[in-house]
Amino acid sequence: MGRHPHAVTDAAQPRADQHLIDLLRLGGRATSQRLAVLARLAQAPRHLTAIELHRDAIADGELIELSTVHRTLTALADSHVVHCVYTPSGAAFGFNERAHAHATCHACGTTVDLDCAAVPDLTDALTRTGYTGTDMTVTVISTCPACA
DSSP: OOOOTTOOOTTTHHHHHHHHHHHHHTTOOOOHHHHHHHHHHHHOSSOEEHHHHHHHHHHTTOOOOHHHHHHHHHHHHHTTSEEEEEETTEEEEEEOOSSOEEEEETTTOOEEEEOOTHHHHHHHHHHHTTOOOOOOOOEEEEOOTTTO
16 A cells, blocks of 8 residues: 555654644644645654755655645744744744744755753743743754754
């Protein structure tokens, strides 16, 4: 029996399922395109651009247009299921799982999550100023190990 085009590996399944639940809880629909994007993001070790997601989907036999990937990522970002980080390679997307910072390679644009104790402190500092909402992106521009 063939593999479903956007099947998720066993290790990534709980992560994909949780974000699908988040999407549905927020009133989003579980379209095949959204399921395909969620599956790929759940398996990715880093943030991905729409072009990378589309390329991977096509390589796996998905019938999905690049414009559909863009619209899907926009809908997921509007629902706060994913967040967008602007990198030298373009907008890259990852899950909104916890407060964290990012490291982006200035040479290749690879972006990874950083566990950083300072992010909650920044959220507290924002609250103390009277601002509401805590959507923020903290990105450190550096050189990744592959480009060093």
